Amino acid sequence: MKSILNYKPKSISANVAVKLQSLLQFHHQCHPTPHQSPLPNTLLHEFTASCYRRDLPAAMKALTSMQQHQIWADSVTYSELIKCCLARGAILEAKIVHKHIFSNGYNPKTFLINTLMNMYVKFNLLDDAQALFDQMPERNVVSWTTMISAFSTAKLDDKAMEFLILMLRNGIRPNMYTFSKVLRSCNGLTILKQIHCSIIKPGLDSDVFVRSALIDNYSKWGELQNALTTFKEMETGDLIVWNSIISAFAQNNNGDEALNLFKQMKKSGFMSDQATLTSVLRACTGMALLELGRQVHVHVLKYNNQDLILGNALLDMYCKCGSMEDARFEFTKMVEKDVISWSTMINGLAQNGFSHEALNMFQSMEASGTRPNYITIVGVLFACSHAGFLEKGQSFFESMEKNYGIKPGREHYGCMVDLLGRSGRLSEALDLIKTMEPEPDAVTWRTLLGACRMHRDMGLAAYAANRVLDLDPDDSGTYILLSNIYANSQRWEDAENVRRTMRGKNVKKEPGCSWIEVNKEIHAFVLRDDSHPEIEMIMKEVKFYVQKLREVGYVPDTNFVLQDVEGEQMEDPLLCHSEKLAIVYGLMVLIKGKTIRIRKNLRICGDCHLFAKLLAKMENRSIVIRDPIRYHHFQGGVCSCGDYW
């Protein structure tokens, strides 16, 4: 019938026209025009079908008619409509649906109101969600959990905890959904443990979601032992729980255990995914394991540059392992770059001594339209300070808030203290610390202390060292430094006091330790530890090289006053800091031409620095040493740090 009615011939004969006319009359006799009121069944059917088809315009049209004629659908269909709104981000339509459901003559079921509430949460309309929550006649676990979850996601931790208590007062028992969310809002270890108890009591800790949340939160507070116990209690687990425990160790600077767990995970038959690999890369990054990192890179390849976070982790691994060539190459290959990719490169370049390139990178980033964040600016200022660009750094620092809307924080001030200090403007650096808005911390004062060291200002050094110790009373290196300074100024009593304080607090000096990766194995060298199987041979070689270097002008630097080296070591004729052993071992076992890469736990001393510089030239080798805060690329008799650290 429809086809006849719609048929509009261009030209028809009079005969045919008459026939058509009569046909139309016949049609109207059979199908009289419906009177105004719609057929409820048709309308409802239309509405339901549109909802399930996810045809929002059609559904809304039907809804309008239903509203006019006071026709109601069932709660399930309405919840389908809400899903439809969610999928399209249709807030306006959602509000119409809300009104419809709450108009007189309809009594929405609790689960429908929950769905509506959840929709507001997903639209980030917390107030609307809470208004709905407040007016609902009956609240079940889902209602409460939806609100708690919303507060927790919005980082309104106090609100989330408050609602948990209210929920309990109202006699509603939290379930695993509630706990897995509310755990994220524990603002302290004590409360975390209390909640853990409440989880154990009803046996909810067998749930994998709850378990991974527990592990993550113990990890957040550095409670790795508790995280591990929680993990090991698990009878059935999944990939995500494995990822949680691996990332817990990777993020807390325990790459060794992270890699261990990764091996166990594979042994248990789990296949790693992007999150696993990201954590494993981070573990490699922390330990500067370039060879292992490269191996992981092979597994990363199967994601074909499609995972931004994983790509960023890969970049950082190469930067932190001191291989900027690889980092640059991977960076250009990335199909998508975000502010973290750029910041990683800027900071990586700056830390590895490529200051100009870091600043160029920042320009490219601005040209690309990516907005810098707090960390990006730290990298830019660090590059300025490293290269000694005093004016550039200062003007950048002064205009960062205006230009980028980022208020200078402690790290930014730290870069400026370093920049001023490096330029020899120690009193200006001190003034900046005294007037800075964020409270200076031990790191800030340690930066000034470093500047005093390089410019040999004993008086200010002693002052800065004391400030460091005020804020970090367990810093053994600074105690030793301070006592050396006092001793050197003939202030024997002060020197002895410092030593006594240190003994009294039972502060132990962490032994110097250096690591080198050879054939996928890590070799550790610890000061005064001769457990390495080839130690005798290595010592012989060290002596050999020291002798050879003496012939080209190397004089062991025994002026340790302004270094955190203890007195007895000064007199030790064999002065064998761990990095010397590691460098020489690298020369012995690595193939010719391969860069020697070393990581150490303490900062490199002046003598080892000189040793490495000269050795790199004599042997025509690149040597890269990563200490806790700086990178030293030794090549052809110079170091990328410019001898300032």
Place this chain on the structure above:
DNA sequence: ATAGGGTTAG
């Protein structure tokens, strides 16, 4: 109808 893991500085 309500829930979990990954990246940049320090």
